Amino acid sequence: DLTTDKPTWKEIPTSWAPPSRLGHSLSVYGRTKILMFGGLAKSGNLRLRSGEAYTIDLEDEEPQWRQLDCSAFTSVGSQNAVVPPPRLDHVAVSMPCGRIIIFGGSIAGLHSPSQLFLLDPSEEKPSWRTLNVPGQPPKFAWGHSTCVVGGTRVLVLGGHTGEEWILNELHELCLASRQDSDS
Numbered sequence: 488d489l490t491t492d493k494p495t496w497k498e499i500p501t502s503w504a505p506p507s508r509l510g511h512s513l514s515v516y517g518r519t520k521i522l523m524f525g526g527l528a529k530s531g532n533l534r535l536r537s538g539e540a541y542t543i544d545l546e547d548e549e550p551q552w553r554q555l556d557c558s559a560f561t562s563v564g565s566q567n568a569v570v571p572p573p574r575l576d577h578v579a580v581s582m583p584c585g586r587i588i589i590f591g592g593s594i595a596g597l598h599s600p601s602q603l604f605l606l607d608p609s610e611e612k613p614s615w616r617t618l619n620v621p622g623q624p625p626k627f628a629w630g631h632s633t634c635v636v637g638g639t640r641v642l643v644l645g646g647h648t649g650e651e652w653i654l655n656e657l658h659e660l661c662l663a664s665r666q667d668s669d670s
Contacts, residue, residue, distance in 0.1 A: 511537070537574075538573035542555055556613075569602070575629070587605070626646075628646030628648045629647060
Protein backbone atom coordinates (compact mmCIF):
# COMPACT_ATOMS: atom_id res chain seq x y z
CA ASP A 488 0.00 0.00 0.00
CA LEU A 489 1.87 3.06 -1.27
CA THR A 490 -0.53 5.47 0.49
CA THR A 491 1.01 4.65 3.89
CA ASP A 492 4.07 6.35 5.35
CA LYS A 493 5.95 3.04 5.53
CA PRO A 494 5.05 0.71 2.61
CA THR A 495 5.70 -2.95 3.42
CA TRP A 496 5.90 -6.06 1.26
CA LYS A 497 3.70 -8.98 2.34
CA GLU A 498 2.88 -12.30 0.74
CA ILE A 499 -0.73 -12.98 -0.26
CA PRO A 500 -1.39 -16.59 0.76
CA THR A 501 -3.50 -18.76 -1.55
CA SER A 502 -4.49 -22.41 -1.25
CA TRP A 503 -3.54 -23.05 -4.90
CA ALA A 504 -1.35 -21.24 -7.43
CA PRO A 505 -0.73 -21.68 -11.17
CA PRO A 506 2.54 -23.36 -12.20
CA SER A 507 5.66 -21.22 -11.63
CA ARG A 508 6.57 -19.05 -14.63
CA LEU A 509 8.60 -16.19 -16.05
CA GLY A 510 7.99 -13.77 -18.92
CA HIS A 511 4.26 -13.56 -18.10
CA SER A 512 2.17 -10.40 -17.72
CA LEU A 513 0.00 -9.09 -14.90
CA SER A 514 -2.83 -6.64 -15.65
CA VAL A 515 -5.29 -4.90 -13.33
CA TYR A 516 -8.99 -4.75 -14.13
CA GLY A 517 -11.99 -3.86 -11.98
CA ARG A 518 -9.79 -2.01 -9.42
CA THR A 519 -8.68 -5.08 -7.41
CA LYS A 520 -8.65 -7.94 -9.92
CA ILE A 521 -5.49 -9.22 -11.60
CA LEU A 522 -5.18 -11.14 -14.88
CA MET A 523 -2.02 -13.20 -15.38
CA PHE A 524 -1.37 -14.31 -18.96
CA GLY A 525 1.22 -16.47 -20.69
CA GLY A 526 4.85 -16.85 -19.78
CA LEU A 527 7.21 -19.77 -19.72
CA ALA A 528 5.46 -22.13 -17.31
CA LYS A 529 7.19 -24.87 -15.36
CA SER A 530 5.16 -28.04 -15.07
CA GLY A 531 7.20 -30.79 -13.48
CA ASN A 532 10.49 -31.05 -15.40
CA LEU A 533 9.01 -29.35 -18.48
CA ARG A 534 9.10 -25.65 -19.31
CA LEU A 535 6.51 -24.66 -21.89
CA ARG A 536 5.25 -21.41 -23.41
CA SER A 537 1.84 -20.80 -21.91
CA GLY A 538 -1.33 -19.35 -23.36
CA GLU A 539 -3.22 -19.76 -20.10
CA ALA A 540 -4.99 -16.92 -18.30
CA TYR A 541 -5.59 -16.80 -14.56
CA THR A 542 -7.38 -14.26 -12.37
CA ILE A 543 -7.33 -13.37 -8.68
CA ASP A 544 -9.41 -10.78 -6.81
CA LEU A 545 -7.31 -9.12 -4.11
CA GLU A 546 -10.43 -7.75 -2.41
CA ASP A 547 -11.68 -11.25 -1.53
CA GLU A 548 -11.28 -12.22 2.11
CA GLU A 549 -9.22 -15.22 0.95
CA PRO A 550 -7.93 -14.40 -2.56
CA GLN A 551 -7.82 -17.46 -4.82
CA TRP A 552 -6.37 -17.99 -8.31
CA ARG A 553 -8.71 -19.39 -10.92
CA GLN A 554 -8.00 -20.34 -14.50
CA LEU A 555 -10.09 -18.60 -17.14
CA ASP A 556 -11.62 -20.80 -19.79
CA CYS A 557 -11.01 -18.40 -22.68
CA SER A 558 -12.43 -19.62 -25.94
CA ALA A 559 -12.56 -18.15 -29.41
CA PHE A 560 -15.69 -16.15 -30.18
CA THR A 561 -17.53 -15.68 -33.46
CA SER A 562 -16.52 -12.60 -35.47
CA VAL A 563 -18.07 -9.33 -34.35
CA GLY A 564 -17.59 -6.45 -36.79
CA SER A 565 -13.87 -5.76 -37.05
CA GLN A 566 -13.12 -8.12 -34.15
CA ASN A 567 -12.11 -11.61 -35.26
CA ALA A 568 -11.96 -14.56 -32.92
CA VAL A 569 -8.60 -16.15 -32.35
CA VAL A 570 -7.01 -17.62 -29.24
CA PRO A 571 -3.50 -16.14 -28.90
CA PRO A 572 -0.68 -18.64 -29.38
CA PRO A 573 1.26 -19.40 -26.17
CA ARG A 574 3.94 -16.75 -25.55
CA LEU A 575 6.32 -15.09 -23.14
CA ASP A 576 7.94 -11.64 -22.95
CA HIS A 577 4.84 -9.96 -24.43
CA VAL A 578 3.18 -6.76 -23.22
CA ALA A 579 -0.25 -6.41 -21.67
CA VAL A 580 -2.19 -3.14 -21.43
CA SER A 581 -5.11 -2.58 -19.04
CA MET A 582 -7.73 -0.29 -20.52
CA PRO A 583 -9.97 1.95 -18.36
CA CYS A 584 -13.01 -0.09 -19.50
CA GLY A 585 -11.51 -3.26 -17.96
CA ARG A 586 -10.45 -4.90 -21.20
CA ILE A 587 -6.88 -6.06 -21.64
CA ILE A 588 -4.78 -5.92 -24.82
CA ILE A 589 -1.94 -8.41 -25.41
CA PHE A 590 0.75 -7.69 -28.01
CA GLY A 591 3.93 -9.40 -29.18
CA GLY A 592 5.97 -11.92 -27.29
CA SER A 593 8.15 -14.90 -28.01
CA ILE A 594 6.10 -17.66 -29.58
CA ALA A 595 7.17 -20.81 -31.41
CA GLY A 596 8.60 -19.56 -34.71
CA LEU A 597 10.19 -16.15 -35.10
CA HIS A 598 8.02 -14.69 -37.85
CA SER A 599 4.57 -13.94 -36.49
CA PRO A 600 2.01 -11.30 -37.38
CA SER A 601 1.73 -8.14 -35.30
CA GLN A 602 -1.67 -9.03 -33.89
CA LEU A 603 -3.44 -7.29 -31.04
CA PHE A 604 -5.47 -9.60 -28.82
CA LEU A 605 -8.30 -8.27 -26.67
CA LEU A 606 -9.88 -9.93 -23.63
CA ASP A 607 -12.54 -8.75 -21.20
CA PRO A 608 -11.89 -11.01 -18.20
CA SER A 609 -15.03 -9.79 -16.41
CA GLU A 610 -17.35 -11.31 -19.06
CA GLU A 611 -19.34 -14.34 -17.95
CA LYS A 612 -17.57 -16.37 -20.67
CA PRO A 613 -14.38 -14.45 -21.51
CA SER A 614 -13.42 -14.68 -25.19
CA TRP A 615 -10.30 -13.57 -27.03
CA ARG A 616 -10.72 -11.31 -30.03
CA THR A 617 -8.23 -9.86 -32.47
CA LEU A 618 -8.32 -6.16 -33.22
CA ASN A 619 -7.74 -5.07 -36.79
CA VAL A 620 -6.11 -1.65 -36.54
CA PRO A 621 -5.01 0.41 -39.57
CA GLY A 622 -1.58 2.01 -39.77
CA GLN A 623 2.00 0.81 -39.48
CA PRO A 624 2.26 -1.50 -36.44
CA PRO A 625 5.50 -2.20 -34.64
CA LYS A 626 7.41 -5.27 -35.76
CA PHE A 627 6.43 -8.43 -33.96
CA ALA A 628 8.96 -8.61 -31.14
CA TRP A 629 9.49 -9.65 -27.57
CA GLY A 630 11.13 -8.04 -24.58
CA HIS A 631 9.69 -4.63 -25.45
CA SER A 632 8.08 -2.16 -23.05
CA THR A 633 4.74 -0.41 -23.06
CA CYS A 634 2.80 2.23 -21.17
CA VAL A 635 -0.56 3.97 -21.44
CA VAL A 636 -0.64 7.76 -21.70
CA GLY A 637 -3.86 9.61 -20.87
CA GLY A 638 -5.87 6.39 -20.76
CA THR A 639 -6.14 6.17 -24.56
CA ARG A 640 -2.62 6.19 -26.04
CA VAL A 641 -0.55 2.99 -25.91
CA LEU A 642 3.19 3.39 -26.53
CA VAL A 643 5.44 0.44 -27.46
CA LEU A 644 9.23 0.80 -27.41
CA GLY A 645 11.99 -1.55 -28.41
CA GLY A 646 12.22 -5.30 -28.29
CA HIS A 647 13.94 -8.03 -30.25
CA THR A 648 12.67 -9.72 -33.43
CA GLY A 649 15.03 -12.70 -33.34
CA GLU A 650 17.09 -11.07 -36.06
CA GLU A 651 17.57 -7.54 -34.79
CA TRP A 652 17.26 -5.30 -31.75
CA ILE A 653 14.71 -2.53 -32.33
CA LEU A 654 15.27 -0.51 -29.19
CA ASN A 655 14.97 2.82 -31.00
CA GLU A 656 11.52 2.26 -32.55
CA LEU A 657 8.65 3.98 -30.72
CA HIS A 658 5.09 3.28 -31.88
CA GLU A 659 1.79 4.75 -30.71
CA LEU A 660 -1.67 3.19 -30.81
CA CYS A 661 -4.50 5.69 -30.28
CA LEU A 662 -7.55 3.95 -28.84
CA ALA A 663 -9.88 6.99 -29.03
CA SER A 664 -10.27 9.89 -31.41
CA ARG A 665 -9.49 13.43 -30.23
CA GLN A 666 -13.23 14.16 -29.96
CA ASP A 667 -13.79 11.02 -27.86
CA SER A 668 -11.02 11.94 -25.44
CA ASP A 669 -12.32 15.51 -24.99
CA SER A 670 -15.80 14.44 -23.88
